[in-house]
Amino acid sequence: MPGEDYKFQGWMGLGPESADGKMVWQEFPDNRKPFEENDVDIKITHAGICGSDLHTLRSGWGPTPYPVCVGHEIVGTAVRVGSKVEKGIKVGDRVGVGAQNNSCLKPDCEECSNGDENYCTHGTNTFADTYPDGSMSYGGYADYHRAPSHFVMKIPDGIASEAAAPMLCGGITLYSPLKNHGCGPGKKVGIIGVGGLGHFGVLFAKALGADKVVGISRKADKKSDVLKMGADEYISTDEDKEWAKHHARSLDLIVCTVSSPKMPLTDYLGLLRTKGTFVQVGAPEDKLPDLTAFAFIVKGVQFAGSAIGPPWQIDEMLKFAADKKLQPWIEKIPMEKANDAIVRFESGKVRYRISLVNEKHL
Structure with a gap:
């Protein structure tokens, strides 16, 4: 697409068997979100593994719209920033995205107007979901991610990226x-x-x-x-x-x-x-x-x-965690070994959260 000099590619689930460690690395389909002036493109350095990823890969919560790239605990560097972004996000900032990519944000929406965007009935999940224009959302087991800036968080200096990623969901x-x-x-x-x-x-x-x-x-x-x-x-x-x-x-x-x-x-x-x-x-x-x-x-x-939290509360949580110097228990696994990582996660032996590390982006 115009304005991009990088590829949106990642670990794709092509069917329920992908939950058994059989994801395939490939480019995202052409139906991914087009860039808009309130968007941020993120060069992914870390992606947490969440139980939702496995539920989605195996169609556990209902039919999954394969192909799918899961991962909604995303941290990386802003590499493209639209002219209408919120929160003063700039190219080069360390930023993150959680389980939600979008909501209607309309003044007459009870949830959005009350700061409860996570309960908006017109929201878009970070993966395996559609935007209002019909384009698809693809997640963070990948090289790059695109998200509307309202749902992009600045990561405080006091939190390591591998710790910040799992906090986002x-x-x-x-x-x-x-x-x-x-x-x-x-x-x-x-x-x-x-x-x-x-x-x-x-x-x-x-x-x-x-x-x-x-x-x-x-x-x-x-x-x-x-x-x-x-x-x-x-x-x-x-x-x-x-x-x-x-x-x-x-x-x-x-x-x-x-x-x-x-x-x-x-x-x-x-x-x-x-x-x-x-x-x-x-x-x-x-x-x-x-x-x-x-x-x-x-x-x-x-x-x-309770389901996740709204963007303002995620920002609050990150600041609180940085101020309190909280140290979640994290295992780091290279992004290239994502298939092995989801199998380990499913085994229940993880102590206590996994962050995939995209080493080529560090």
Whole structure:
């Protein structure tokens, strides 16, 4: 396209088998987004791996519009900047993009006008989605990415790129519900599922000043790690006998990152104090367990959901993380080994998040 002297190419999923480490490196199709004056082109240096990538590659959330390039935790250098960009972004700035690339931004849109762009019904996901003009979005397992500047973040100097990338989806997915539901002094907070998402919950809950932070997972093998992250306590639901009884009515806020029809959801709700809040962020390919109304009624508890966060809150999170010198637990893997990386990610052995490093762009 005019104005470009670089190729938009990356790891493409051509079918559900791509989730098994069978992505193919190739150029994006011609239906990618044309450049507009509010856009930023980013030379990608780092791309985080998120569970959403695997769900999409295997069509787990519904039919995927193959070919697809996944990856929505993108950090790199701005190499082309339109004349109408927001936030003062300049060529050479270190910038990032999360899971959302666009929303309608219309004054009569309730969500966009209230700073809730992440819930706009006319939004565009960073990959496997369409823009209003019908062009397709392609993600960050790639050399370059194009995004409207409203959804491009400047990365503060105090955060390494490999750490910033996973914050742009994984980090905000936990920061947003914690902040929105009052995590801070006086609160006792539980994080269910201390994996790639949940470890951000422990880090942010502690940094936000919660009186007590409890990591909750099935197995006990992560206990040492989670305590090192700052948790005050750890519950292994498979190995701690009568955990639900011993910890009943002990937490004000729970953020749940797991999503299984077999998870003990009624017991999890039992951990809440009266008028406590349970926030679901894990997105299942299957349904959640059945519940009776009494799980809510008898204590006046709230069951809430949360999806990523709006651009202003991502900016806030990045500044907070830089100020607090938060250090997420990251594994770095070369972009050229992305197929091996997604297989490792799916194995559940990652401690605790992967950043693909595009070494030729460093």
